[in-house]
Amino acid sequence: MSAPLNGNLVFNVAGKEYVGLDLYRSRGGYSALQRVLQQSPEASIEELKQSGLRGRGGAAFPTAKKIEMVRDNAETDRYVICNADEGEPGTFKDRYIMTHLTFQLLEGITISAYLAGASKGILYVRHEYWEPQNVLRAAIQEATEAGLLGDNILGSGFSLHLEIFSGAGSYLCGEETALLSSIEGRKGRPRLKPPYPTQQGLWDKPTLINNVETLSNIPMILKNGVEWYRSLGTSDSHGTKLISLSGDIQKRGLVEVPFGITFREIIETYGGGAKPGRSIKAVNIGGASGVLVPPEMLDTPLEYGACAKAGITIGSGAVFVLDDTRSILDNVHNRTRFFLHESCGKCTPCREGLRQTHAIIHKLMDGSATPQDVDRLERYTDAMQHASFCGLGTAAGNSLSSSLHYYRDEYLDHCAKENESSDREEIA
Amino acid sequence: MSTAEVYEIVHRLGLEKAPLLQVLLAVQEASPHKYISEEAVNEIARLQKVSRCRVYSTASFYSEISLKPRGFHLIRVCSNAPCENAGRGEIQKAVQEELGISIGETTQDGIFSLESVNCLGACYKSPAIKIDHEVYGDLTPEGAVAIIRRMREVFKNERTA
Numbered sequence: 159m160s161a162p163l164n165g166n167l168v169f170n171v172a173g174k175e176y177v178g179l180d181l182y183r184s185r186g187g188y189s190a191l192q193r194v195l196q197q198s199p200e201a202s203i204e205e206l207k208q209s210g211l212r213g214r215g216g217a218a219f220p221t222a223k224k225i226e227m228v229r230d231n232a233e234t235d236r237y238v239i240c241n242a243d244e245g246e247p248g249t250f251k252d253r254y255i256m257t258h259l260t261f262q263l264l265e266g267i268t269i270s271a272y273l274a275g276a277s278k279g280i281l282y283v284r285h286e287y288w289e290p291q292n293v294l295r296a297a298i299q300e301a302t303e304a305g306l307l308g309d310n311i312l313g314s315g316f317s318l319h320l321e322i323f324s325g326a327g328s329y330l331c332g333e334e335t336a337l338l339s340s341i342e343g344r345k346g347r348p349r350l351k352p353p354y355p356t357q358q359g360l361w362d363k364p365t366l367i368n369n370v371e372t373l374s375n376i377p378m379i380l381k382n383g384v385e386w387y388r389s390l391g392t393s394d395s396h397g398t399k400l401i402s403l404s405g406d407i408q409k410r411g412l413v414e415v416p417f418g419i420t421f422r423e424i425i426e427t428y429g430g431g432a433k434p435g436r437s438i439k440a441v442n443i444g445g446a447s448g449v450l451v452p453p454e455m456l457d458t459p460l461e462y463g464a465c466a467k468a469g470i471t472i473g474s475g476a477v478f479v480l481d482d483t484r485s486i487l488d489n490v491h492n493r494t495r496f497f498l499h500e501s502c503g504k505c506t507p508c509r510e511g512l513r514q515t516h517a518i519i520h521k522l523m524d525g526s527a528t529p530q531d532v533d534r535l536e537r538y539t540d541a542m543q544h545a546s547f548c549g550l551g552t553a554a555g556n557s558l559s560s561s562l563h564y565y566r567d568e569y570l571d572h573c574a575k576e577n578e579s580s581d582r583e584e585i586a
Numbered sequence: 587m588s589t590a591e592v593y594e595i596v597h598r599l600g601l602e603k604a605p606l607l608q609v610l611l612a613v614q615e616a617s618p619h620k621y622i623s624e625e626a627v628n629e630i631a632r633l634q635k636v637s638r639c640r641v642y643s644t645a646s647f648y649s650e651i652s653l654k655p656r657g658f659h660l661i662r663v664c665s666n667a668p669c670e671n672a673g674r675g676e677i678q679k680a681v682q683e684e685l686g687i688s689i690g691e692t693t694q695d696g697i698f699s700l701e702s703v704n705c706l707g708a709c710y711k712s713p714a715i716k717i718d719h720e721v722y723g724d725l726t727p728e729g730a731v732a733i734i735r736r737m738r739e740v741f742k743n744e745r746t747a
């Protein structure tokens with residue numbers, strides 16, 4: 159592979175600079191909004207459709223289609239919400255966009271609101287992101303003063319009032335319906351879908367909810383054109399993905415890669431590979447709710463189709479590397495503890511499933527588990543994957559299931575070894 | 587904090603129209619002990635015209651909101667896998683020894699509370715902790731202790747000044 163392409167594709171992440179309003183405009187910022195306001199919304203939506211942009215918040219839903227679903231609703235009181243709850247452990251891409259490419263995000267929100275026909279917008283930012291909240295607040299003010307937000311944007315007659323809503327330390331509130339409940343002043347528990355937020359969202363009004371990275375793609379697509387965007391990536395997945403690289407590698411940090419690159423290339427080229435004298439044991443892709451895969455799987459290209467086939471969830475784009483000094487069980491234990499803490503307890507498979515699986519992993523770690531416990535773990539995992547009410551329980555199940563699939567021996571080793579020692583104790 | 591101060595905040599945010607969670611966060615932020623007292627719950631319920639039960643139910647759901655008093659400074663240790671692998675354990679141990687408390691507790695002098703937190707989006711500089719609104723990364727146990735000692739100094743100097 160040639161020299162790393164990092165930045166200046168869709169996201170200028172290599173620049174590591176704050177792109178303020180003047181700088182952003184000098185680089186062509188807000189020209190997309192200007193053009194969108196002058197042509198028919200249908201034409202812009204068609205361009206987004208052609209670009210193949212899909213949601214970067216995890217579910218990869220076609221973005222143009224979602225905008226259209228809100229736009230086509232008979233109810234004209236509509237909302238746009240930017241999901242900036244970024245809670246997936248190992249992920250820091252949205253934080254970077256908010257603090258460095260702030261106006262690219264604001265332009266994206268403004269365009270999507272215009273296309274969806276919404277005049278009220280909310281940025282739901284997690285509470286831990288205090289600094290990003292402050293940067294955003296100042297940028298909203300600046301954009302409003304420049305006539306790029308608020309009433310009668312760029313003299314078009316279109317208005318958008320954008321507010322920041324702070325989360326309060328709940329990972330589950332990143333799930334779109336839990337997020338809605340949270341804004342409405344209730345516990346952040348998920349709701350049954352359908353109705354989808356596009357039909358009945360905030361205060362039962364049609365609501366467009368998109369991730370920070372998704373929205374920030376929009377101005378670049380409309381500015382540089384569909385052809386340009388489609389030339390990045392592959393025929394299956396267009397554009398680029400932000401990857402949060404962490405763990406046992408030489409260089410941690412945020413990188414932007416075109417779709418189609420393999421996970422091995424990402425780790426070797428951008429992350430510098432394993433630390434000296436170490437080798438990679440496992441890679442966690444997609445954060446705590448993502449999968450744990452062995453190094454053999456790293457030749458899978460980062461592409462929606464290929465990843466789905468290989469059982470890899472791209473999710474938030476977090477890539478966390480574990481080297482040969484690490485224990486798989488420690489990692490799994492850390493994740494079940496996280497999910498157990500974040501589960502809202504509304505449904506049994508997730509609430510009880512997590513309690514039981516966490517207890518079994520505990521047992522495995524202190525050496526009192528049997529191979530039957532591993533079978534039991536597998537059954538609970540399966541139930542969580544298939545019967546959970548929302549994506550939290552399903553993802554917790556998926557992540558456990560992948561570690562059981564690839565590292566079953568390590569689970570069994572923990573039983574076998576300890577049984578031997580307890581046998582010895584009995585003899586002695 | 588007084589009911590008048592609670593009134594002030596809820597009024598500024600828009601009384602009934604203010605989103606409950608934002609009210610709770612603002613009231614907590616203004617409270618010296620970073621929590622929502624029973625009187626605050628009553629006052630918020632009255633001003634927002636919702637039941638006290640609703641206020642409690644929402645407040646208790648979120649990790650960020652506390653219904654018991656906390657220390658003046660809130661130290662949170664990130665506990666997710668990237669920080670765990672980068673040495674969360676040693677950082678936490680050093681901080682606990684320095685403060686003489688465990689996760690979920692407040693020092694006797696009321697200056698510090700210690701909590702754990704989920705990924706701060708700072709895994710490129712794990713291990714990370716957050717003190718009040720500031721994130722500190724690439725920490726060593728000694729570094730963490732030094733930060734705490736400095737804060738304690740500043741706190742005491744401000745009190746005696």
Ligand SMILES: Cc1cc2nc3c(=O)[nH]c(=O)nc-3n(C[C@H](O)[C@H](O)[C@H](O)COP(=O)(O)O)c2cc1C
Pocket residue numbers: 212213214215216217218219241242243244245246329330331332333334335367368369370372373548549550
């Ligand atoms: C437990 C859980 C947590 C989630 N957290 C986030 C999040 O922090 N940010 C985000 O954008 N999407 C998150 N999602 C996905 C959202 O529900 C939703 O699919 C997304 O915001 C849609 O935006 P997109 O189409 O741009 O991807 C989460 C989903 C689940 C199930």
Ligand code: SF4
Pocket residue numbers: 330348500501502503504505506508509546547548549550551552
């Ligand atoms: S899957 Fe878990 S988080 Fe989701 S509704 Fe059920 S208990 Fe709550």
Ligand code: FES
Pocket residue numbers: 247248249664665666667668669670704705706707708709712714
């Ligand atoms: S895991 Fe600690 S900052 Fe991300």
